[in-house]
Amino acid sequence: MAEYPTIDSELLRTFVAIADQGGFTRAAEALNRTQSAVSMQMKRLEEDVVKRSLFQRVGRQLELTPEGQVLLSYARRILKLQGEIISTLREPHMVGSIKVGTPDDYVMRFLPSILARFAQSYPMIQVELHCEPSYQLLQRKDLDLTIVTRKPGTEIGQLLRQEKLVWAQAKGFALHEQPSLPLAMFNSDCFCREWACNALETMGRDYRLAYTSPSLSAIMAVVGAGLAVTAQLESLIPAGMEIIGSELGLPLMPSASIVLLRNNLAQTPITECLAEYIADGFSL
Template sequence: MAYHPSIDTELLRSFVAIADTGGFTRAAETVNRTQSAVSMQMKRLEEDVVQRPLFERDGRHVRLTPEGQVLLGYARRILKLHGEVLNTLREPHMVGAVRIGTPDDYVMRFLPEILSRFAQAYPLVQVEVHCEPSGQLLLRQDLDLTIVTRQPGKEIGQLLRQERFAWAVAQGFTPHEQNPMPLAMFNADCFCREWACNALDAMSRPYRIAYTSPSLSAIFAVVRAGLAVTAQLQSLITPDLRILGEAEGLPLLPLTSIVLLRNESSQSPVTECLADHIVEGFRL
């Protein structure tokens, strides 16, 4: 049987820190080691363990080699599994319930993977998911964790990711060529609808709100039928839809921020663990 050297998780932790920060100095601060110690770790990782160059150095900055990019994906997965194993074995007492609030937009795109990993790590925790528009979620006081969409410059809580809105239609249909152009959008209290309408008004593009719903699934059903154009976060647009842009005469839409809010009056180890899983899930 071939012998393969084991990879110390501390080496992987420093390696991921370098990839995330772009340099050895900031990575050393992240993992609470000296720069020379991190350099020695990476020398050992490159020469003794993987036996491949992992970094391309450019002054004070470093970039990953193709081999480094491959290792980065594995390293993130190994460290995540390592943490889940320890959490499961060391903290079997992690029980209770967590209440999450999130717009319907993110349920299908992000939550399945997040909740699957969380359930594997903490199988005794009950999770309640409440789906409402961001504006309504911000008014609730009974949720432990809340994911909401915010305009840039008005972020509160912890930033999960920033994304651009994009126009989308069904493959094989051209409702964007109709005059006025039919739109399928969220209800009137959604600022993304306001952005889309303002952008069209600014270029004097005729449109009409043809369909409204608080449900992203309902909006996409209308769009897939070829009945309307919608504007949604780019990551939510599925492969069966076509993204439109300035080439089709539609305006560029702005970036938006997705943030995580914690209810300080109901924080616990259980909610904080789920918050960590949410933060990680929105990075993928």
């Protein structure tokens, strides 16, 4: 059987730190080592292991050579795989699946970074996402963790964050100037829609429900096209839209609560671990 040369993972870790930090000094600080120790490690990596120059000076900048670029890609993959192996072997119970329910409101805004960090630490756990409106999710009994939106005073479970409901329209449009304000809102069981309509009726502002959908992406597509105004949680308003309010004659809106519910019949180390990641992700 052929024998292949090996590379010490600590050498790779130091190499990646230099590439990420842009120099030996900052890498040494990040790794809590002396600069001379870092330099010696890279000398060993270049001269004894790969036998190639990995860094070059361009002016005052330290840059990777073409060979260094190739090694960096492999080094990241090797270190990631090592982390996955250690996590799996040290915590063999963290293998399995988990069902998470959430309105699609939060899928694009919060879930990608949460699930990316969770997958990096626990790659053997399968996450099954169920995207439905809050009122439907509250009726389900088969979910392990559920994220829902609640009115203030009706919170149950763990409070993740509270946010204002705000009005939004596409930039460059003036739909608020129309005699009858066109709205794009969730379907009839959404209390945010109820709040928006009640607030407009209280101030005597004429409106019409021009578009309704259970999908936030569908609502935002309509609003982004300049066809309607919507009222949503502030963090869900994308960059291509502008928040509008009382300065344009629209009523102020209350705040809503985002909460996390646990299924008491399905509590495991997996559910508690993901619950912590979700709580951290929504606090950012």
